[in-house]
Amino acid sequence: MSLVSNLKARRQAAGLTQAELAERVEVSRKTVNTVENGVFVPSTVLALKLARALGCRVEDLFRLEAGE
């Protein structure tokens, strides 16, 4: 099951760098980068933190690939 991430678009829309977002959710910049690139699927807790930091819902950041 593949996860499609809108994190990068949402982060850029919020005017944040990866480092700034990472600082807000207390993870490394590397982790934010791998989540954005779809290399790493975040935990529920991290997904909720990212959504809160960007002022949106988790569903706005991530969705399942069409047909799944």
Place this chain on the structure above:
Amino acid sequence: MTFLTPGRITWITQAVFAALAVFFLGMALGAVFAPDLAALPGWLGAPVGLIGAVLLFSAAWFAPRRAANIAFDEGYQHDWLHAQARGYWAFVFAFAIGGNLVAADILPVGRAFMACSLGAAAVPFVWFLARRWGGRG
């Protein structure tokens, strides 16, 4: 200790992993190619590994809690768990290959055992660093 920022803890972690990888790979190659196996300090593996563990533990212990949490976040834990899983299979394959080399009289059992164990010990570190430095994120 406030100088232990997440970036510095990450640097220490990766430096220790790189040192361990180089040491274990070097010892594994030495086990195969050294003219005199008895002269190779095979016992050094345990203290070197322990020193590495102490360094990492100390960095995490003395760093502010928030910095340690960021440095060893779930992305780090994900990569490290995967690296350990690769290490397990590396052990399985190394000993399968090593056993065949011994059976075929290509490598003495002492050299094969040392090369397999030390070479496989390097795999989690190499895999982790390749993942971190390899441009995947």
